Amino acid sequence: MRQPRTHHRPRRFRRAVAAAAVALAAVLGAGGWSADTQQAVTGPPPGSAAWVADTTLGLRLPDPATASPAEVAAFFEKLPAARQDALAVRHPLVTGNLDGAPVRLRYRANALALAGERERQLARAADPALTPQDHTAARDRAERYRTLLDDGRQILAFDPRGRGQVAEVYGDLATARRTAVIVPGSDVDLHDYDRQGDPYGAPAGMARALYEATGRETAVIAWAGYTTPVGVGPDAATETLAHAGAQRLSRLLDGLAVSSAPAAPATVFCHSYGSVVCGLAGLGPRQTSGVVVLGSPGMGVASAAELDPRVPLWAVERNGSDWIGNVPNVSLLGLGHGPDPTAPGFGARPLPATGSHGHAGYFAPGTASLAACAAVALGR
Incomplete structure (x- = not known):
């Protein structure tokens, strides 16, 4: 019985690796090399733990990590506008990033979140314990947040992470x-x-x-x-x-x-x-x-x-x-x-x-x- 031919497999594998290397080189060469790899931001919005633990309305709030947008929408449909606004004030980063929440509410929450993050960055820019580079970065972020607060801008999502x-x-x-x-x-x-x-x-x-x-x-x-x-x-x-x-x-x-x-x-x-x-x-x-x-x-x-x-x-x-x-x-x-x-x-x-x-x-x-x-x- 003739043995199966296996001696070509390493050669095919080497060709595949070589082709992949050529492909990568072409991809990288097309726009200039960058070795800066990124860690994807995933998971629920910042502040989600405090949101889930909040019982001030006497209601169980939808968990941002598990609730579907349809479930979020159903929750807010039953909530009076004043209570919706109260959640936006207490938890702006969650409310503003919660898919399924009313669009009007998300705009309001994100304006509050941007204003709060801007104040935090301005405080960092004046913190004597930080480096001059940290101060510059904080001022840049604060200015970026200020521009997003301009009248008429409708910010549907904002995540500073x-x-x-x-x-x-x-x-x-x-x-x-x-x-x-x-x-x-x-x-x-x-x-x-x-x-x-x-x-x-x-x-x-x-x-x-x-x-x-x-x-x-x-x-x-x-x-x-x-x-x-x-x-x-x-x-x-x-x-x-x-x-x-x-x-x-x-x-x-x-x-x-x-x-x-x-x-x-x-x-x-x-x-x-x-x-x-x-x-x-x-x-x-x-x-x-x-x-x-x-x-x-x-x-x-x-x-x-x-x-x-x-x-x-x-x-x-x-x-x-x-x-x-x-x-x-x-x-x-x-x-x-x-x-x-x-x-x-x-x-x-x-x-x-x-x-x-x-x-x-x-x-x-x-x-x-x-x-x-x-x-x-x-x-x-």
């Missing part, structure tokens, strides 16, 4: 016929999610552009609500942060479905690494009316057939100056995010990108990509 997370609403979630959510890629956090120097490469600028392009008929959420990779490095080439972000995105959408009033679930626009988050979230028709990916390195799936067939998927064509085109569309030994969603065989519906430039230009006014995204957001 780590690099900070935030979500901001453009439009009126209570009256808009439709809703959209912007899911960003790498290098986005509380400090630069609305950066002025690169407006259409940051979620706030993308959201503002989409809101205006829909004639302000669609409420748009700029969601910097997960820990993103920093630079182009191991975090960007793997899916660890995307898996953590996918859980947070899914919960956000569940919350919107029960706490806002659009006629249809939100349309989700996923840019760059954000498209990996969207692909891994397993979104269904109760959560979203459709998914649009832009500048995608892959979605973490082999094809659209692995996603829910009831959720339409669109892929904006890649423009010729987008560096993401240099990233190999592979998934090997934990590196890479799979096939290109714009490839004909992937199964996504194509959208044009005429007029867009670079990796961050798909939401720029006057581009065919922004016009197409606005049409999808409007349900046309």
Whole structure:
């Protein structure tokens, strides 16, 4: 009996490792090396233990770690406005980040949380026990919080942990016929999610552009609500942060479905690494009316057939100056995010990108990509 041939296996394994190394090198070389790995912010909001232990209302408050957004919404529906406000005052960081809570209440709670965190940072900036570097960092954070407290800003989520997370609403979630959510890629956090120097490469600028392009008929959420990779490095080439972000995105959408009033679930626009988050979230028709990916390195799936067939998927064509085109569309030994969603065989519906430039230009006014995204957001 002939023995099975095994001597080729080490060779195949070496080839696989070599291919993975080449893929990683290409990913890293596309945008510049970054060895800064991130620890994902997960779990319930800060202050959840005090919230759960609070019995002042004579009620058992929903546990942020285990209660679903639907259960949260049902709890608040039975609670008078005055009692809702009392919870926001006592537990602003929990109330402001509690998916399923009334949107109006979350805005109020997050304003209180921002004001409180700003005061804490100002105190740190004057603490003689801290270093000059600590003082500078505290002043920077305090100023960042001050800008988010400007009149008219609608902060749907605020979490100061780590690099900070935030979500901001453009439009009126209570009256808009439709809703959209912007899911960003790498290098986005509380400090630069609305950066002025690169407006259409940051979620706030993308959201503002989409809101205006829909004639302000669609409420748009700029969601910097997960820990993103920093630079182009191991975090960007793997899916660890995307898996953590996918859980947070899914919960956000569940919350919107029960706490806002659009006629249809939100349309989700996923840019760059954000498209990996969207692909891994397993979104269904109760959560979203459709998914649009832009500048995608892959979605973490082999094809659209692995996603829910009831959720339409669109892929904006890649423009010729987008560096993401240099990233190999592979998934090997934990590196890479799979096939290109714009490839004909992937199964996504194509959208044009005429007029867009670079990796961050798909939401720029006057581009065919922004016009197409606005049409999808409007349900046309």
